[in-house]
Amino acid sequence: MKISFANMPERKDDKIFDACGIAGFLNIDGKLESGVKVKRMMSVLKDRENGLGGGYAVYGVWPNLQDLYCIQLLLDDLIAKNNVEEYLKTVVDIIKDEKCPVSNNISPAPIIWRYFIDVSPKMSNPDDFIVDVVMYINSEINGAFCLSSGKNMVVFKGNGWSADIADFYQIERYKGYLWLGHSRFPTNTPGWWGGAHPFNILDYSVVHNGEITSYGTNKRYLEMWGYKCRLLTDTEVVAYLFDLLTRKHRLSKLMACNIVAPPYYDEITRMTNGYQNIFKLLRVNYGSAMLNGPFSILVGCNRPVPSIIGLTDRKKLRPLIAGLSEDQNIVYISSEESAIKHVANGIERIWEPTAGVPVIAELGKGIISVGNQRNLLPMNFQGS
Amino acid sequence: MLETKKISDWHTINARKDKTPLSYKKLNSLIKESVNNGHKLIKLLDVCGQRFIGAGLECSEKDPIELEIHGVPGNDLGIFMDGPKIIVKGNAEDQIGNTMNSGTIIVEGDCRDVAGLSMRGGKIFVKGNAGYRIGIHMKEYQDQIPIIVIGGKAKEFFGEYMAGGILIALGLKYENSKISNFENFISPNLASGIHGGKIYIRGEVPENYLGIGTVKNTLSEEDHQILQPIIKEYCEIFNINQEFIWEKSFYKIIPGSHRPYAAYYTAKPI
Numbered sequence: 001m002k003i004s005f006a007n008m009p010e011r012k013d014d015k016i017f018d019a020c021g022i023a024g025f026l027n028i029d030g031k032l033e034s035g036v037k038v039k040r041m042m043s044v045l046k047d048r049e050n051g052l053g054g055g056y057a058v059y060g061v062w063p064n065l066q067d068l069y070c071i072q073l074l075l076d077d078l079i080a081k082n083n084v085e086e087y088l089k090t091v092v093d094i095i096k097d098e099k100c101p102v103s104n105n106i107s108p109a110p111i112i113w114r115y116f117i118d119v120s121p122k123m124s125n126p127d128d129f130i131v132d133v134v135m136y137i138n139s140e141i142n143g144a145f146c147l148s149s150g151k152n153m154v155v156f157k158g159n160g161w162s163a164d165i166a167d168f169y170q171i172e173r174y175k176g177y178l179w180l181g182h183s184r185f186p187t188n189t190p191g192w193w194g195g196a197h198p199f200n201i202l203d204y205s206v207v208h209n210g211e212i213t214s215y216g217t218n219k220r221y222l223e224m225w226g227y228k229c230r231l232l233t234d235t236e237v238v239a240y241l242f243d244l245l246t247r248k249h250r251l252s253k254l255m256a257c258n259i260v261a262p263p264y265y266d267e268i269t270r271m272t273n274g275y276q277n278i279f280k281l282l283r284v285n286y287g288s289a290m291l292n293g294p295f296s297i298l299v300g301c302n303r304p305v306p307s308i309i310g311l312t313d314r315k316k317l318r319p320l321i322a323g324l325s326e327d328q329n330i331v332y333i334s335s336e337e338s339a340i341k342h343v344a345n346g347i348e349r350i351w352e353p354t355a356g357v358p359v360i361a362e363l364g365k366g367i368i369s370v371g372n373q374r375n376l377l378p379m380n381f382q383g384s
Numbered sequence: 385m386l387e388t389k390k391i392s393d394w395h396t397i398n399a400r401k402d403k404t405p406l407s408y409k410k411l412n413s414l415i416k417e418s419v420n421n422g423h424k425l426i427k428l429l430d431v432c433g434q435r436f437i438g439a440g441l442e443c444s445e446k447d448p449i450e451l452e453i454h455g456v457p458g459n460d461l462g463i464f465m466d467g468p469k470i471i472v473k474g475n476a477e478d479q480i481g482n483t484m485n486s487g488t489i490i491v492e493g494d495c496r497d498v499a500g501l502s503m504r505g506g507k508i509f510v511k512g513n514a515g516y517r518i519g520i521h522m523k524e525y526q527d528q529i530p531i532i533v534i535g536g537k538a539k540e541f542f543g544e545y546m547a548g549g550i551l552i553a554l555g556l557k558y559e560n561s562k563i564s565n566f567e568n569f570i571s572p573n574l575a576s577g578i579h580g581g582k583i584y585i586r587g588e589v590p591e592n593y594l595g596i597g598t599v600k601n602t603l604s605e606e607d608h609q610i611l612q613p614i615i616k617e618y619c620e621i622f623n624i625n626q627e628f629i630w631e632k633s634f635y636k637i638i639p640g641s642h643r644p645y646a647a648y649y650t651a652k653p654i
Contacts, residue, residue: 043404044432046407049457098580270592316515316517316540319478321496335461336433336435337456338455342405352496352539
């Protein structure tokens, strides 16, 4: 029987309860770093994975092609590749395409190919258009799956141990200022190439440890906005939610975090009037975008500037530790302190963010939310 | 009778080989080997996230074993431990003292979430702050009374579903070798679902922070007698002036009933 990498295998009724490992860092000054460091972070979190999925996202990786969308695909065979290519040629300009160099340490393995594409300058909303292209490829072209579709970033992921996935994609060849890493311990869906983390849409990438029990609600909500949740994997909705909230609805990252992990109503009643109104509004308007269940996530994105976000569920059912390097230039976020200390050359401080409150760091700006207190709405947003 | 060797020098184990952290299995087997060879004082260097350190390690009070940990010990430090003393020269990770039976864990930095879960006996002293759900499901039986002291802040669900033992939060702030008090060091959902044991908080506890099924009291004479030796031990371990601790008064949180959630699961509360 032919193996498909781009299609999820049949589900079995086998639930395992354990944890994934997540780690990531951002160089605030934009210094480019190879994938060696994030691989070393993941190596400490080995007890959190079971060899059924690993993946990485890197930002700042195509400085010479940063205005082009980079669509990286996982392909079953050359027929799928041809089909994708034919489709892409009809809708966008392919400026450059190349085979992603891979090692032969994993076999069988899919073909990994990437296309640097441009859209017509007349296009009123190129981002929306690319989302449609990704949704079309994932749902209509058999044997093809879109790993990532953002500008100046790319996702590497697959079925295997995180260290083997790093070797397979040879991530030491790539350099970026922001890296995310994930080692998977699948609980509700099988381990397969597309189901590994990070999940991506445009430049939004998410790695996740936990279980989004509100998946059904979130999925139906996202479908109203044109997203197709095809992977039956909870983390997918998180990537689409951040895209919807911060890009389409133009909310700040802090606001988006306050929507996916909102305060409880009894916490809201303890707030001042202005904040009460804002948080009630958010809960009422975005009830279906709230994430329920245990999670700790890292989100990477490019806009308005490259940023890393670390967030846990409001009851703190999954671990998340943040660290700042001694020179105050590198922000680390990970499941465990050991992963941070393993790679850091001196640590200024290590802290455990408050449950449901994000740690956010932006390129060039530094930490804009430490994750201590839930009160950080943008200054110009005044409630009445 | 076999005579057991007793070696009173420190035996050092490096938790890395060629800069790569050893697996937790390897590290634990080295510890076991060292104990079997009669070592009583064992120093672990460069620990990096290895789980289950000291798992199931046993010793008697007369013949103590001490483990000193440098680096970051991973989850489940001292799990099922029965007797030894573990000193962490820095921060610990999640779930320290998981289901431990007796012995002492001393953390000279912070500890993270779920420390002392299902603890059956022994003591945990954390100099600094702690994460969420400290002492969850901790229980006592006759003279087996587990004790956890958190020196600094404790986050939400402190003593959640607690069934026995003693849990203490002091709210001490350490900064540049100076000691002061945190303004707010306790969080909401305190002792949510508690149905046994006692929690002592050094300072006022806001009513809306109290979890389901809790009762707040001032200290009785008996409480003082329970607290005094524990506070003394904490202060001696971390070299702190005891008088400073007693400058603020404590409050006690105890269960209001044996079945705080009875109304949720039965037609009529019992």
